[in-house]
Amino acid sequence: MKVTLQVWRQKNRTTTGDFVSYDVENVSGDMSFFEMLDMLNNSLISEGEDPISFDHDCREGICGTCGVSINGRAHGPLKGVTTCQLHMRSFSDGDVLVVEPWRASAFPVIRDLVVDRTSFDKIMEAGGYVSIKTGGTPDANAIPIPKFDAEEAMDSASCIGCGACVASCKNSSAMLFVGAKVSQFALLPQGKVERKERALNMVATMDDEGFGNCSNTGACEVECPKEISIINIARLNREFFKASFN
Numbered sequence: 478m479k480v481t482l483q484v485w486r487q488k489n490r491t492t493t494g495d496f497v498s499y500d501v502e503n504v505s506g507d508m509s510f511f512e513m514l515d516m517l518n519n520s521l522i523s524e525g526e527d528p529i530s531f532d533h534d535c536r537e538g539i540c541g542t543c544g545v546s547i548n549g550r551a552h553g554p555l556k557g558v559t560t561c562q563l564h565m566r567s568f569s570d571g572d573v574l575v576v577e578p579w580r581a582s583a584f585p586v587i588r589d590l591v592v593d594r595t596s597f598d599k600i601m602e603a604g605g606y607v608s609i610k611t612g613g614t615p616d617a618n619a620i621p622i623p624k625f626d627a628e629e630a631m632d633s634a635s636c637i638g639c640g641a642c643v644a645s646c647k648n649s650s651a652m653l654f655v656g657a658k659v660s661q662f663a664l665l666p667q668g669k670v671e672r673k674e675r676a677l678n679m680v681a682t683m684d685d686e687g688f689g690n691c692s693n694t695g696a697c698e699v700e701c702p703k704e705i706s707i708i709n710i711a712r713l714n715r716e717f718f719k720a721s722f723n
């Protein structure tokens with residue numbers, strides 16, 4: 478099949494970008510979206526043009542680096558998948574696909590479809606860890622944890638930090654990401670020692686990095702490739718309020 482791509486091209490973060498149109502032919506439905514971009518880049522290189530820069534690593538939906546917006550949706554039209562897991566059979570012959578990077582001031586564009594997610598790293602550094610001494614590897618049953626709490630913590634920990642929640646929010650809020658990272662520790666006994674400092678420090682860093690407030694529309698949950706629940710945002714609010722008044 479044939480598709481037309483309207484791709485955001487930008488040389489660096491200080492230059493002005495624009496959309497450039499490319500026709501891509503002989504696209505197989507079994508190709509992943511990035512394999513299609515690789516094919517286009519091979520053509521561009523052979524013609525002496527700069528290839529389209531895009532971020533990726535694992536191509537298995539676990540590293541969170543691949544996110545782009547396709548026709549206004551973070552990671553594309555499918556629910557519960559990352560861009561690297563998206564296949565061209567999700568589109569039709571003749572489709573026009575608008576491909577652009579995450580749009581958020583906290584995620585400045587580095588080049589083309591690549592954005593700088595350092596702000597997420599700073600939030601994690603502000604409190605997304607457990608510093609207590611745990612000694613050697615404990616026995617699996619040494620610390621009894623209710624099954625529901627363990628499952629909730631694992632669900633929260635499945636957040637890959639791709640930034641789709643930020644890109645899909647009209648306020649560029651990172652509340653779902655921060656909520657998931659706070660929750661994965663707050664639900665387990667090992668994380669309760671530093672829960673107050675963690676909530677305060679991570680929220681403060683989130684604000685310092687320029688992320689907006691939660692819009693309460695739930696778009697973040699809908700577009701999240703790991704389907705992280707907005708329950709985590711409610712838990713983040715509770716943790717923050719408790720820490721603020723205790």
